[in-house]
Amino acid sequence: MSGAKARQAAADLLIETFDNRRTLDEAMTVSESYSRMQGADRGFARAMASAALRQLGRIDKGLAPFLSRPLETATPPARALLRVGAAQAWLLGTPPHAVVSETVAAAKGWARARSASGFLNAVLRKAVNDRSHFDKAPVTAVWPDWLTVEMMTSLGIEAATALAEAQSVEPELHLTPKDPDEIEALAARLGGKVLSGMSISVPAGDVSAIDGYESGEWWVQDVAAALPVHLLGVRPGEAVLDLCAAPGGKTMQLAATGAQVTALDRSATRLERVQENLARTKLDANVEIVAAKLEDWTPPAPADRVLLDAPCSALGTLRRHPEGAWIKSSDDIARFPEVQARLLRKAAGMLRPGGTLVYCVCTPLSREGRDVVNEVVADGQLKRVPISPQEAGDFAGGLTPEGDLVTLPNALYGHDVFHISRLERAV
Numbered sequence: 001m002s003g004a005k006a007r008q009a010a011a012d013l014l015i016e017t018f019d020n021r022r023t024l025d026e027a028m029t030v031s032e033s034y035s036r037m038q039g040a041d042r043g044f045a046r047a048m049a050s051a052a053l054r055q056l057g058r059i060d061k062g063l064a065p066f067l068s069r070p071l072e073t074a075t076p077p078a079r080a081l082l083r084v085g086a087a088q089a090w091l092l093g094t095p096p097h098a099v100v101s102e103t104v105a106a107a108k109g110w111a112r113a114r115s116a117s118g119f120l121n122a123v124l125r126k127a128v129n130d131r132s133h134f135d136k137a138p139v140t141a142v143w144p145d146w147l148t149v150e151m152m153t154s155l156g157i158e159a160a161t162a163l164a165e166a167q168s169v170e171p172e173l174h175l176t177p178k179d180p181d182e183i184e185a186l187a188a189r190l191g192g193k194v195l196s197g198m199s200i201s202v203p204a205g206d207v208s209a210i211d212g213y214e215s216g217e218w219w220v221q222d223v224a225a226a227l228p229v230h231l232l233g234v235r236p237g238e239a240v241l242d243l244c245a246a247p248g249g250k251t252m253q254l255a256a257t258g259a260q261v262t263a264l265d266r267s268a269t270r271l272e273r274v275q276e277n278l279a280r281t282k283l284d285a286n287v288e289i290v291a292a293k294l295e296d297w298t299p300p301a302p303a304d305r306v307l308l309d310a311p312c313s314a315l316g317t318l319r320r321h322p323e324g325a326w327i328k329s330s331d332d333i334a335r336f337p338e339v340q341a342r343l344l345r346k347a348a349g350m351l352r353p354g355g356t357l358v359y360c361v362c363t364p365l366s367r368e369g370r371d372v373v374n375e376v377v378a379d380g381q382l383k384r385v386p387i388s389p390q391e392a393g394d395f396a397g398g399l400t401p402e403g404d405l406v407t408l409p410n411a412l413y414g415h416d417v418f419h420i421s422r423l424e425r426a427v
Contacts, residue, residue: 002041003041003098003102003105004102004103004105004106004108004109005033005036005037005041005106005109006037006041006042006044006045006048007045007048007081007084007085007088007102007103007105007106008033008081008106008109008110008113009031009033009034009036009037009041009042009045010034010044010045010046010048010049010052010080010084011077011080011081011083011084011106011110011113012027012031012032012033012034012080013027013028013031013034013045013046013049014049014052014053014080014083014084015076015077015080016030016031017049017053017323017326017327018056018076018080018323018326018327019076021327022323022327023321023323023324023327024049024050024053024321024323027049028046034046047092048084048087048088048092049084050170050322051087051091051092052083052084052086052087052091053322053323053326054091054142054167054168054322055087055090055091055142055168056083056142056322056325056326057137057141057142057143057144057325058134058137058139058141058142059083059086059087059090059134060083061133061134061137061141062086062090062127062131062133062134062135062137063082063083063086063123063127063133064133065133066123066126066127066130067123074116074119075112075113075116077107077110077112077113077116078107078113078116078119078120081103081106081107081113081116081120082120082123082124084103084106085099085100085103085120085123085124085127086124086127086134088103089124089127089128089131090127090131090134096128096129099124099127099128100121100124100125100128103120103124104117104120104121104124107120139161139164139165139168140152140160140161140164142164142167142168142322142325143164143318143325144325144326146329146330147315147325147330148160150315150330150333150365151163151164151315151364151365153366154364154365154366154367155364155406155408159364159408159409162408162409163318163364163408163409163417165409166319166409166414167318167319167322169319169414170204171204171319171320171414172201172202172203172204172414173201173202173203173204173205173207173210173220174195174199174200174201174220174221174222174223174226174415175190175192175199175200175201175202175210175218175219175220175221176198176199176200176218176219176220176221176226176249176252176253177200177217177218178216178217178218178219178252178256178281178283179217179256180198180256182217183197183198183200186200186212186217186218187200189211189212190202190210190211190212193413195223195394195412195413195415196223196393196394196395196412197393198223198226198227198230199221199222199223199226200218201223201413207220213280214280216280216281216282216283217281219248219249219252219277219281220249221249221250221253222317222320222415222416223413223415224316224395224407224415224416224417224418225249225250225362225416225418226249226250226253227395227405227407227418227420228250228307228309228358228360228418228420229250229253229254229257229307229358230391231358231387231391231405231420231422232254232305232307232356232358232422233305233356234254234257234259234305235257235258235259236257236258236259237258237259237260238259238260238304238305239259239260239262239301239303239304239305240254240259240260240261240262240303240304240305240306240307241261241262241264241299241303241305241306241307241347241350242254242261242262242263242264242307242309243264243294243306243307243308243309243343243347243350244264244265244266244294244308244309244310244311244343245263245264245265245271245274245309246265246267246270246271246273246274247270247273247274248263248273248274248277248278250307250309251263251274251278251287252277252278252281252283254287254307255278255283255284255286255287256283258286259286259305260286261286261287261288262287262288262290262299262303263287263288263289263290264290264291264292264294264297265290265291266291266292266293266294267291268291271289271291274289275289294343294346294347295342295343295346298350299350302350302351302352302355303350303351303352303355304352304355304356305351305355305356305357305358306347306348306350306351306355306356306357306358307357307358307360308343308344308347308357308358308359308360309360309361309362310339310340310343310344310359310360310361311336311339311340311343312336312340312361312362312363312368313328313332313333313336313363313365313368314362314363315328315333315362315363315364315365315417316361316362316363316364316407316416316417316418316419317362317416317417319414319416320416333365333368336368337367337368337371337372340361340368340372341372341375341376344359344372344373344376345376345379345381347359348376348381348382348423348425349381351425352425353425353426353427354424354425355424355425356385356422356423356424357382357422357423357424357425358420358421358422358423359372359373359420359421359423360418360419360420360421361418361419362416362417362418363417363418363419364406364408364417364419366419368419369404369406369419369421370400370402370404370419370421373402373404373421373423374402377423380426380427381425381426381427382423382424382425382426383423383424383426384402384403384404384421384422384423384424385403385422385423385424386402386403386404386422387399387403387404387405387420387422392405394410394412395407395408395410397410402421403422404419404420404421404422405418405419405420405421406418406419406420407420
């Protein structure tokens with residue numbers, strides 16, 4: 001029954017994400033059926049859930065012709081098991097007989113899904129023999145319709161399609177080296193690939209088991225997430241504010257420059273993790289940790305440079321967290337621009353005249369990036385400092401007419417999508 005139990009665990013993960021609106025990481029901590037899995041069964045359960053989430057919209061379109069009523073009307077366990085079955089058949093290459101027999105067995109052994117076993121058997125027998133409707137679904141159907149409209153409005157059809165395609169691929173781990181001069185040697189030692197001269201790409205796996213973790217030679221950080229600090233241009237000894245600092249990758253980058261860093265975040269719990277990583281990498285000497293709301297805090301003196309990684313919809317991280325497309329709604333993300341503009345204005349007031357501020361958000365939506373910056377720049381306190389093609393390097397294709405940078409998907413390597421604006425305090 002281990003195969004059936006793994007499928008039940010995968011379905012439970014989908015219920016925790018899609019129906020209970022948790023991230024997949026959160027779901028794996030609360031799902032009892034997943035927690036009972038071990039070894040290969042545990043890995044297979046996660047793989048099924050992850051594959052289903054990556055292609056959820058296309059899976060639903062592929063299943064629709066085999067259903068007599070909308071999938072949304074099925075019970076959560078039946079709906080989740082159907083999606084798990086389709087992911088096996090259409091994405092993971094599981095043998096058809098195993099898709100049907102083991103998924104139906106999962107339903108029969110699960111009180112909440114037992115009554116749906118006949119329904120599942122009938123639909124999955126059709127699905128394993130006909131994937132044509134899944135294949136015909138547009139690539140952007142991986143998202144809900146409202147999000148597809150948002151992405152195409154902000155990025156255009158071509159870039160939005162490329163972003164959807166990138167979501168279908170399991171991401172590798174990106175590591176930022178503590179000593180940039182050692183990046184080539186470290187990459188060779190780890191069997192990794194250097195990305196844009198800043199990061200190292202290695203296969204995903206147990207982070208703590210990778211050579212150099214305990215000694216603090218690197219930290220996990222997407223290559224696109226490493227760009228804002230590079231573009232800030234920090235010099236040793238400068239006073240730098242890292243605002244909304246958790247989870248801390250950029251904090252460690254700033255500390256490694258020799259700057260005097262103040263890392264602020266409203267979450268004391270998340271800052272504990274930042275402190276742990278600073279200690280592991282031995283970069284804590286020049287960092288002051290402050291747990292406070294940005295709106296309520298004022299630095300003792302204006303800073304030379306400020307990094308504001310503002311709260312956002314996080315829709316640029318869907319390749320790593322595809323469930324984000326389904327556990328958020330258009331109403332959920334509508335609140336961000338007002339918050340972002342308020343925080344950017346507050347951050348500008350913490351900067352000395354002539355100082356540099358980098359504003360970044362891990363989302364491709366223009367209303368959280370370009371539009372927020374345009375609104376605040378119109379106040380007259382800040383002016384843009386355009387990012388050059390040389391500075392953008394491999395990401396230069398994402399430079400905007402205003403001189404901002406959007407790290408759009410490219411053919412070189414997988415990465416998250418950030419909007420990055422560099423600004424200077426004029427008055």
